[in-house]
Amino acid sequence: MTNTKKILHSFTKEFKRDNCGFSHSPPDDLVKSQWQKRTSSIFYVIYRWILALFFTGATITAIVNSKTWHFIIYLTNWGILLCFFTCMLGAILVTIWHFHPEYSDRVAESKEMPSVFKVYWGMHNTTLSVSIVITIVYWSILYNGKEVSATNLLTHAFNSVFMFIDLWIVAYPTRLLHTCFPIALGITYTIFSAIYWACGGTDPVGNHYIYNVLDWEKPGNAIVTVVGVMILCCFIYFCIFVIYKIRVFIYKRFFRDVSFVPTTQSTIGPSSLVIHPSGISMVLGNYGHENPAFTQSTDKIAS
Numbered sequence: 001m002t003n004t005k006k007i008l009h010s011f012t013k014e015f016k017r018d019n020c021g022f023s024h025s026p027p028d029d030l031v032k033s034q035w036q037k038r039t040s041s042i043f044y045v046i047y048r049w050i051l052a053l054f055f056t057g058a059t060i061t062a063i064v065n066s067k068t069w070h071f072i073i074y075l076t077n078w079g080i081l082l083c084f085f086t087c088m089l090g091a092i093l094v095t096i097w098h099f100h101p102e103y104s105d106r107v108a109e110s111k112e113m114p115s116v117f118k119v120y121w122g123m124h125n126t127t128l129s130v131s132i133v134i135t136i137v138y139w140s141i142l143y144n145g146k147e148v149s150a151t152n153l154l155t156h157a158f159n160s161v162f163m164f165i166d167l168w169i170v171a172y173p174t175r176l177l178h179t180c181f182p183i184a185l186g187i188t189y190t191i192f193s194a195i196y197w198a199c200g201g202t203d204p205v206g207n208h209y210i211y212n213v214l215d216w217e218k219p220g221n222a223i224v225t226v227v228g229v230m231i232l233c234c235f236i237y238f239c240i241f242v243i244y245k246i247r248v249f250i251y252k253r254f255f256r257d258v259s260f261v262p263t264t265q266s267t268i269g270p271s272s273l274v275i276h277p278s279g280i281s282m283v284l285g286n287y288g289h290e291n292p293a294f295t296q297s298t299d300k301i302a303s
Contacts, residue, residue, distance in 0.1 A: 022118035027107055029171040030117040031097040034251055036171075040098040045091075047169070051162060052084075052091035058154040059084040065151045070204045073196060075189050075211075079134045080155045082127040083163065089120050121172055122181050128163045129182040129237045135160040136236075137229060141213060167243055174244035179237040186233060190214075190226050 024030075033044045059080050063071055071077050093116065096103055107114060138156045167174075193209075197216040202208055209215040213225045 022113060022121055024113060024121075024173060025111075027113040027117055028097070028104065029173070030113070030121055031094045032171040033169050034171040034247055035169065035255065039104070042098065045094050045098050048087070048091040048094045051166065052087040054162065055080070055084040055087045055159075058158065062151055062155050065149075068204055073193075073201070073203070073210050076134055076138065076155050078185075078189065079127070079130050080159055082123065083131060083159050086120070086123040086127040089116075089123065093117070093120060122178070124166075124170070124172070125174065125178045125237075126181045126185055128167060129179075129233060129240060130185060131160040131163045132236050132240075133182075133229065133233050136232065142211065167240060168247055173248075174241045176238070176241050179234055182233050182237060183230060186226070186230055 028039075032039075033041060033047075036044055062077060062080050066077070135156055143156075193211075193214050194216055197209060200208075201210075203210055208217065214222050216222050
């Protein structure tokens with residue numbers, strides 16, 4: 001198969017009906033880094049908590065500086081709250097996975113991705129794309145040229161920067177059909193802004209709109225804004241998908257051929273073969289005893 005056909009096949013298979021859902025094997029990709037060489041990694045646990053604590057601080061800062069209940073009406077703040085909840089959930093799941101091997105055993109034996117993993121997957125996809133869209137729209141359309149505050153940077157720049165970095169680190173796949181989730185959030189916010197306007201809601205200084213580009217007294221302009229942002233969101237998500245493919249290509253090309261013995265509890269099987277209780281491979285996530293990378297040697301080996 002030529003490279004062009006491989007690329008086309010990679011895209012066309014994304015539009016299978018099953019790819020609209022959250023079935024994926026191995027499920028532990030949701031709690032692992034693309035680059036870790038063992039079943040669990042304390043460094044990945046630390047990384048996830050650093051990210052969670054950063055967005056905790058960013059969210060608290062945004063709420064405190066808002067000083068009014070109007071905090072909740074802005075899409076920017078919906079985005080920073082999403083970053084907080086997504087990264088905190090990710091940190092908790094990775095911590096449980098690392099320190100409770102019996103949980104990983106249950107996940108491996110069930111052959112079904114836990115519901116909380118599916119929620120985290122959907123939240124992470126949505127948060128990533130929405131954060132980047134918020135950053136682009138704010139700095140290109142909404143920014144008024146005034147002095148940039150720390151809160152501005154936290155909620156309109158660092159949010160997308162850190163989530164973009166995370167895209168290169170996580171191990172879970174990106175599916176094109178999951179574009180529907182950030183689009184659904186955008187539609188939800190559009191409906192909210194229209195209802196808020198219809199009920200007489202104002203911004204903190206009394207304007208009868210949340211954003212001047214989303215003024216429902218000028219419905220034509222508002223609809224153009226909504227459609228434009230939705231198109232931008234689809235484009236951003238496609239770029240995220242391409243980056244995911246590049247990440248996997250780099251991993252397969254330069255990193256996948258080297259395997260290590262798992263770091264968590266293990267037992268000695270027949271012929272002194274080291275087998276992890278959950279049977280999960282430290283790199284590919286398949287059952288360890290079926291993975292040819294496992295041998296009697298504890299040295300690095302080529303699979």
